[in-house]
Amino acid sequence: MAIPELRRAPGGWELQLATNYLGHFTLTTWLDDALRAAGDARVTIVSSGAHRNNPLNYQDPQFEQTPYDPWVAYGQSKTAGVLLAVGIANRWAKDGIVANALMPGWINTNLQRHIDLETLQKMGGADAEGNRIDQPHYKTMEQGAATNVLFAASPILAGVTGRYFEDNQEAAIATSDTGAGVAAHALDPEHAEKLWEYAQSVL
Numbered sequence: 001m002a003i004p005e006l007r008r009a010p011g012g013w014e015l016q017l018a019t020n021y022l023g024h025f026t027l028t029t030w031l032d033d034a035l036r037a038a039g040d041a042r043v044t045i046v047s048s049g050a051h052r053n054n055p056l057n058y059q060d061p062q063f064e065q066t067p068y069d070p071w072v073a074y075g076q077s078k079t080a081g082v083l084l085a086v087g088i089a090n091r092w093a094k095d096g097i098v099a100n101a102l103m104p105g106w107i108n109t110n111l112q113r114h115i116d117l118e119t120l121q122k123m124g125g126a127d128a129e130g131n132r133i134d135q136p137h138y139k140t141m142e143q144g145a146a147t148n149v150l151f152a153a154s155p156i157l158a159g160v161t162g163r164y165f166e167d168n169q170e171a172a173i174a175t176s177d178t179g180a181g182v183a184a185h186a187l188d189p190e191h192a193e194k195l196w197e198y199a200q201s202v203l
Helices: 015-031 033-036 049-053 070-095 108-115 117-122 139-153 188-201
Strands: 041-047 095-102 164-166
Touching: 015 070, 015 139, 015 188, 033 070, 041 070, 041 139, 049 070, 049 108, 070 095, 070 139, 070 188, 095 117, 095 139
Parallel strands: 041 095, 095 164
Antiparallel strands: none
């Protein structure tokens, strides 16, 4: 999350995009036969509200020409995660495989280890001495896992695919004044297909 300097995974992918999209894509496509054989398989992808701020830069997703920005990189990697769910829905729903993405919520974990103290303080996540602060809207790890468990186990979501959820509910399309929901750019099936083909080209 928001790695301060540009780092690349083997193969040249920016590390956050490699972690939050390419790794998921690779594992899921490798499991394709097993998922089909299951007959009622579910794929769950953990995204973030940060996706709303950053559509994927298809011209330069790896920051080869564009100056690196840690939050842009993180946000576009989380957009890519939602697009993976849409891509799976487009390609595999006929085989009984569904996929959805989710926002677990704000949780105070080691995920924030790369965020500098000043930024954490502006976000309300640390006091003047650098001690972590749990805000009222923060969730426990168990609460953060709830939507993931819902996807994996609940019969009420049977057949639901290609969606984005927050707080155990399907999210509405975000507008500039909501501060919640899913960005339209993350649900675009043409973008999902374009990203899928891009990932295939490097594997």
